Amino acid sequence: MADIETRKTRDGHFSEGDWVDLARQQVSGEQRGRLEKHLGSGCRPCRQTLRVWETVLGLASQEASYRPPDGVVGQARAVFAFRRPQGLLGRVAKSVSLVFDSFRQPLPVGVRSAGGSSRQLLYKAGRYLIMLRVEPAAGSDRMSVVGQILDEENPQRALEDLAVLALSGDETIERTLTNRLGEFQLEPGLSGSLRISVGVPEVGSVSVPVPVAGATGWDEAGREGARGSGRKAKPRHP
Secondary structure (H helix, E strand, C coil): CCCCCCCECCCCCECHHHHHHHHCCCCCHHHHHHHHHHHHCCCHHHHHHHHHHHHHHHHHHCHHHHCCCHHHHHHHHHHHHCCCCCCHHHHHCCEEEEEEEHHHCCCCCCCCCCCCCCEEEEEEECCEEEEEEEEECCCCCEEEEEEEEEECCCCCCCCCCCEEEEEECCEEEEEEECCCCCEEEECCECCCCEEEEEEECCCEEEEEECCCEECCEECCHHHCCEECCCCCCCCCCC
């Protein structure tokens, strides 16, 4: 509109487009002079039209400020991830299997104790793999749980923003989201019933036990069966 010569309508007023251009500061110096001169003549209808468009553009310029904080968006995604309808794969996959546990591997000949501080676990839920590395967090009474979720049929698939919860019984003690590589990290407090719950695509909520390293070594939590019933966990704030 800024390239169109300013013209008055038949009733002596300028067009709506002229006032939009003025409100957007998209008029030439000559056009601005004509429009301001018209306003100076006391034309109330044109002044009201300009005021309306200035208000509209002012509201539009504030739209970006209405975006919710990233933390709130993340919490909302975590809640809805556990409430999505269960898919066919979730109804078929009734359990999650533990396919690898470094704690169970035989020791080399002559070695009486592995003595390692970390423990690697690999779970399989349908076509998805859940890999965990668990070890005591340095300088604290918490556990470090580093994991990754992979689509076995499509390893290049991005599994981003999946909700991951650390559960102690039915209580959520920590939460996070996966990055674009499906990776996540948590540092929950020590708990004899510690589990990691992941919102796996098409399967739903998958819960796997996490072993805890104590003064006498690893507990047996990692030897328990994993659950993948598709039940939707109820995330809570600690």
